[in-house]
Amino acid sequence: MQNNHSNLPEFYIGIMSGTSLDGIDAVLAGFSDNKYEVVSYANLDFDTELKDVLLELQNVSENEIHKAQLAANNLAIHYAELVSILLEKSGIAKDKVKAIGSHGQTIRHQPKKNDVKNAYTLQLQNPSLLAELTGINVIANFREADIAAGGQGAPLVPAFHADYFKHVLAEYTKIVVCNIGGMSNITILSQDKPVMGMDCGAGNVLLDSWIKHSLNKDFDENGSWAKQGQLNSDLLTIMLNNEYFKQSLPKSTGRELFNLEFIINSLNSLKISTKLNIQPEDVQTTLVHLTAKSIAQDIYKYADCKNDDKKLLAVCGGGAKNNFILETLAYYLADYKVCTTSELGLDTQNVEALAFAWLAKQYIENKPSNLPDITGAKKYKILGSLYKS
Numbered sequence: 001m002q003n004n005h006s007n008l009p010e011f012y013i014g015i016m017s018g019t020s021l022d023g024i025d026a027v028l029a030g031f032s033d034n035k036y037e038v039v040s041y042a043n044l045d046f047d048t049e050l051k052d053v054l055l056e057l058q059n060v061s062e063n064e065i066h067k068a069q070l071a072a073n074n075l076a077i078h079y080a081e082l083v084s085i086l087l088e089k090s091g092i093a094k095d096k097v098k099a100i101g102s103h104g105q106t107i108r109h110q111p112k113k114n115d116v117k118n119a120y121t122l123q124l125q126n127p128s129l130l131a132e133l134t135g136i137n138v139i140a141n142f143r144e145a146d147i148a149a150g151g152q153g154a155p156l157v158p159a160f161h162a163d164y165f166k167h168v169l170a171e172y173t174k175i176v177v178c179n180i181g182g183m184s185n186i187t188i189l190s191q192d193k194p195v196m197g198m199d200c201g202a203g204n205v206l207l208d209s210w211i212k213h214s215l216n217k218d219f220d221e222n223g224s225w226a227k228q229g230q231l232n233s234d235l236l237t238i239m240l241n242n243e244y245f246k247q248s249l250p251k252s253t254g255r256e257l258f259n260l261e262f263i264i265n266s267l268n269s270l271k272i273s274t275k276l277n278i279q280p281e282d283v284q285t286t287l288v289h290l291t292a293k294s295i296a297q298d299i300y301k302y303a304d305c306k307n308d309d310k311k312l313l314a315v316c317g318g319g320a321k322n323n324f325i326l327e328t329l330a331y332y333l334a335d336y337k338v339c340t341t342s343e344l345g346l347d348t349q350n351v352e353a354l355a356f357a358w359l360a361k362q363y364i365e366n367k368p369s370n371l372p373d374i375t376g377a378k379k380y381k382i383l384g385s386l387y388k389s
Contacts, residue, residue, distance in 0.1 A: 009037065011092055013100040013136070014357030015079050019182025019255055020204045021051055021105075022219065022318050025353040026082040028090050028097070031361055036164060038350050040090040042082050050074050057107045057124070058255045068107070068124060075105060076126040080133035094135050101360025101384070102127055102140045103352075109254035111152040113376060121153045127387040139360040139384040146370045151377030154252035158187035158197030159369050160355040165189060165314070168344060173309040176299055177341070178329075179352065180204060180319025183253055184295050188303050196302055197374040198251050201244060201294040202258035204318050206287045209260040214280040223324025226288045229281030234274050238266045239290050245297065250376035263287070288328050291319070296332035305335075316341040320348035359383060 009030030017024040023045045030037040046054070053071045057064065079102060087094055104123030112119035127140035143153035161177045166189070168175055175189040184203035188196040204219070211220045220226055239262075244253055263283065267275060305311055313336045319325045320340045330338045340348050362369040368380035 010361070011039070011097045012357040012360050013083060013086060013097055014353040014355065014360065015082060015100060015102045016352040016356055017046075017075075017103065017105050018317070018352065019106055020208060020318055021046060021054055021182070022204070022208075024078055024082060025349050026079070026086055027350050027353040027357060028086040028092065029354055029357040031358075036354065036358075038347070038354060039092065040086045041347065041350055041353075042085040042089065043349065044078055044082050044085075046078070050078070054105055054107065054124070058259070069126075071105075072124050072126040073129060075124065076129040076133060079125070079130050083130075083134045083136065097136050099360045099364055099386075100130065100134065100136050100138045101142075101356035101358070101363075102130060102138055103142065103356050104140060106254060109154070109252065109256065111147060111154070111252060113250075114150060116148065116150070119147050121147055127385075131387045131389040135389045137389050138387040139363045140387060141385045142356070142359055142383045144385075145381040145383050146375050146377045149370075149372075149377040149379055149381050151370065151372065151375035152250045152252040153375065155185040155187070155197050155199060155374065156359065156370065156383070157185070157352060157355045158195050158374050159371050160358045161187040161197075162189055162195045163358070164346065164354075165344065168312070168314075171310070172312045174303055174305055174311045176303060176311075176313045176336070178295055178313055178315045179317040180291065180295075180315060180322075180325065181317040181352070182208075182255065183258070184291060184319070185252075186295060186298060188299070190304075193304065194373060195371055196249075197371070198249055198298060198302070199253045200298045201253060201291070202262075202287075203291055204322075205255060205258050206263060206290070207284065210263055210280075210284055210287060213260055213263075214284075219318075220284060220322070223288060223322045225281055226284040226324050229279060229283070229285035231289050232274070232278050232282050232286045234270055235266060235278065235283065235286045236289055236293070238269050239286075240293065240297075245294055249302070250374060252375075288322075288324055291325060292328035292332050295329065299333065299336075311336045313338045314341045314344055315339070316346075316348040316351040
C-alpha cells in the first residue's frame with residue numbers, strides 16, 4: 001500500500017457491526033507507505049430495543065419496511081456517536097479524515113450463483129444520514145458490486161488480511177486468519193499459493209442463541225457454561241451432516257441457516273434415548289465443537305499443507321475471547337500454532353473495523369478489493385458507494 005505523495009498518514013474510519021450483534025466496533029486508522037496504525041478504537045453496545053429489532057428483521061415480520069428504516073436511522077446515530085468518540089480520543093479533526101468505511105448490519109444474505117434475479121445481500125444502514133451527522137464522506141454498500149458480478153459478496157476481508165499479514169509469512173509457510181463473529185470465516189495465506197477464503201459456518205451465533213434460550217443470557221462468557229458439559233458425538237454428527245458443510249467453494253452463510261431452529265431441528269433428529277439424556281450444557285459444549293471442527297475441516301480441505309510446513313492459526317473476532325473455543329481449535333488443529341491476532345500486533349476486536357477502513361481507502365484510490373477466486377465473482381470490482389457529507 002504505497003502513498004506516493006508524502007509519508008504523512010492518511011486517516012480513515014472503519015465501522016463494523018457483525019451478525020453476532022454483540023456491539024459496534026470502530027477504528028480511526030492512519031495509512032502511510034506500507035504501514036497501518038490504529039490511532040483510536042471505540043466500541044458501543046446496541047441498546048436493547050435496537051438489538052431486538054435487528055434480530056426480528058432477520059426473519060419475516062410485520063411492518064418490516066418501517067421497522068427497517070427506523071433501525072437504519074438508529075444505526076447511523078450509533079455510528080456517528082462512535083465517530084465522535086474516535087475523533088475526541090485521537091485529537092484528529094474531522095476534515096483530516098478522508099472517508100468512513102461503514103459495513104452496516106447484515107439482516108439478510110442470499111447469494112445465488114448465476115441468478116442475478118434472486119441474488120441479494122442487505123446490510124441495513126443510512127449512510128447519507130451518517131455523512132450528514134459526521135460531516136465526513138461515507139463509503140458503504142461494499143457487498144453489492146460483488147453480488148452483481150455473480151459473487152457471494154462474502155467474505156470480503158481476505159484481501160485485507162493478505163495485505164496486512166503478509167509480513168508474517170516471512171516466518172510461517174502457512175497462515176490461516178480465522179474470524180469468529182456470528183459466523184466463522186477463514187483466510188488462507190501461503191508463501192507460494194493464491195489467497196483463499198470462505199465462510200466455514202456458525203461462529204458465536206448458535207452459542208449465543210442456545211444460552212439465550214436456556215439461561216436467558218446473551219453470551220457464554222469465556223465458554224464457562226460450555227466447559228461444564230460433555231460433547232455429544234451423535235448431535236455433532238447430525239449438525240455436520242448439513243449440506244452447507246459439504247458445499248463447494250465459493251460459499252458464504254448467515255443467520256438464515258444457523259439459528260435456534262437449526263439447533264432444535266438437530267436435537268429432534270436424535271434418537272429418543274439420546275435426546276432424553278442430553279443436558280442443555282452438553283448442547284453448548286457440542287456447539288463449541290461444531291464451530292471448531294467446521295473451521296478445522298475447511299482448513300485441512302483447502303490449506304494444502306505439507307508435514308514440514310510451519311503453520312499458524314490467528315484468531316480474531318468475539319470468539320478470540322472464548323478460551324474454550326481456542327482450546328478446542330487447538331485440539332482439532334494439533335499441527336498448527338494457535339494464537340490470536342493480538343499476539344501479531346492487531347487487537348482481535350479491531351481486525352474487521354480496520355478492514356472496512358482499508359476498503360474505504362481502496363474505493364477512494366479507485367482500486368478493486370474483492371478476490372474473485374474467493375467470492376466467485378466474474379471479475380475484480382471496486383467495492384462500495386460514495387455518500388457525500
